[in-house]
Amino acid sequence: MAVSGQALPTLPVLPDPATDAVVGSGLLEELSYALGGPFHFLLPDAFDTNLRSMRSALEEAGVEGFVYFAKKAGKAAVWVERSEAGGAGVDVASVGELREALGHGVRGENLVVTGPAKSGALLRLAVQQGALIAVDALDELDALIETVLTGPLRPARLLLRCLPPAQPHSRFGMNDAELATAMDRCVEAGDAVRMEGFSFHLSGYAIQPRADLAGQLVDLCLKARVLGLEAGRISIGGGLAVSYTDADSWHTFLAEQNNSHYHAGKSFSTGDFYPYHSPAAGAGALRALLIAHPEGHRQSLAELLRDSGVVLLMEPGRALLDQAGATVFRIQGVKDRNGYQLLTVDGTSLSLSEQWFNSEYLPDPYLLSRNRDAPVGTYPAAVGAATCLESDMLTWRKIPFPRRPRAGDLLVYPNTAGYQMDSNESPFHDLALPPKVVIDHTERPRPRWRLDRHFT
Known part of the structure; x- marks a missing residue:
């Protein structure tokens, strides 16, 4: 039913002409019919633009740097392909990710291998391919040196990962004493290793703590050089924020929202x-x-970077995927619930992964009505999944849709390419994983599409 006089918070996304062109083209209805279920569409031109912007920021500052795409942020093959084409590397954390990056054209020396307690197979493959390895612990360093010595293999390229002092309970990285020991072991290992510098990953998105820790890593490079180590690079990891909405909308939403605005x-x-x-x-x-x-x-x-001759490495994921894709579901059922509707779509919240972090993906989805005569007004609705789990909700929030949602309509969740659309997907209930559709040449009168070559 339509609701009047009830103010419900909204969170509109920033305008994006490329997404709007796809939504307005009529293509999504055809794809939903053809694919028979939910799907993601990808906009690789946005990835290219984001990568160029980051490289421009480095050039403007006169800083030598290198960008690695954090592959965990999105599984599509097209992102690896665009990384290679754009002169970027790829950040991987498993044998599977490393092999896929190689298979899509990324050179081994343009890979960085991160993650804790890497397997022997991963270390060996990384060394064979000349990848840069972020060493997380002393026992991992010992395993890496042993891998080289039992080769014969080329020297291992490595960074020593630091435990952030401001996050002492992190399970990643080495403290000051461990780093000192690690540097000594690198010296002792001689030609078996090339210790190229240091890395960190800092939770959150604040700028100053990252700058502070990066400054400390530059100092560490200078100390390591005294020991005879190469130490010419630091990696700041990811953590470059994405802005989905404007400041007024965000602060208004936070001020207004309360539990009465959510289902149950x-x-x-x-x-x-x-x-x-x-x-x-x-x-x-x-x-x-x-x-x-x-x-x-x-x-x-x-x-500091210029004067010390230190190269800045970074591993952005979400920031490279800003405005690079969206997720489409079809409404299968509609229930009325005490002044709002409860929609059930043809997919699960595993394809909108904030729910699985006890949070909510807040940007408002678009409603694409099949019938243009759908009643106009304010129609609040929460969105549930096609599973038997009470908690499987795509959107707990009662979204004030401008038209009455009906079975058969499409819901488009915008800007989901970064971590949202496939991080936690699984074929729960034997439901097929949503395919990924790559939209090419969005400036054409009608968008042209193809399936991404990666389906798992």
Whole structure:
């Protein structure tokens, strides 16, 4: 039923002409029919634009740097292909990811291997291919050196991963004492290793803590060089925020939302939400990082990097996938529930993964009505999945749709390419995984599409 006089919070996404062109083309209805279920569509031109913007930020600051796409942010093969074509590398964390990157044209020396406690097979393959390896612990360093010595293999290229002092309970990285021991072991290993520098990954999206830790890593490089180590690179990991909405919409939403706005009175802590607005996002966040002054330094991070001859490495995932895709479901059923509707779609929240982190993907989905005579007004609705789990909700929030949703209509969740659309997907209930559709040449009168070559 239509609702009047009830204010429900909304969170509109920032405008994106490429997405709007696809939504307005009529193609999504045809694809939904042809594919017979939910699907994701991908916009690789956005990936290219984001990558160029990051490289421009480095060039403007006069900093030598290299971008690796964090493959865990999206499984589609097209992202690896665009990384290679754009002169970027790929960040991988498994044998499967490494092999796939190689198979899609990325050279071994343009791969960085991250993650904890890497298997012997992964270490051996990484060394064989000349990949850079972020070593997470002393026993892993010992295993890597042993891998080289029992080769014969080329020297292992490595970074030593630091435990962030501000996050001492992280399970990743080495503390100061362990780093000192690791550097000594690298010296002892001689030609078996090339210790190229240090890395970190910091939770959250704040700029200054990243600048502070990057400054410390530059200092560590200088100390390592005294020991005779190469130490000419630092990696800051990911953590460059994406801004999905404008500042006013985001702050208004946070101020207004409460558990009465969610199905079954569901409540969320605002601290569990992704920061859907960020004043410095993507390449803008990188620029802000480069001009920041690390604690204890009079120079900016860019100046420190230039003066020390240290190359800046980064492993963005979501920031490279901003506006690079969306997820489409068809409504299968509609129930009325005390002033709002409960929609059931032909997929699961495994394809919209914030739900599986006890959070909510907040940007408003688009409703594409099959019938243009659908009643106009305010029609609140939450969105559930086609499974037997009470908790399997794509959107707990009662979204105030401008038309009455009906079975057969499409819901389009925008900007889901980064971590949302496939991070947690599984064929639960033997439901097929949503295929990925690559949209090419969106400037054409009608979008042209193909299936991505990666389906798992």
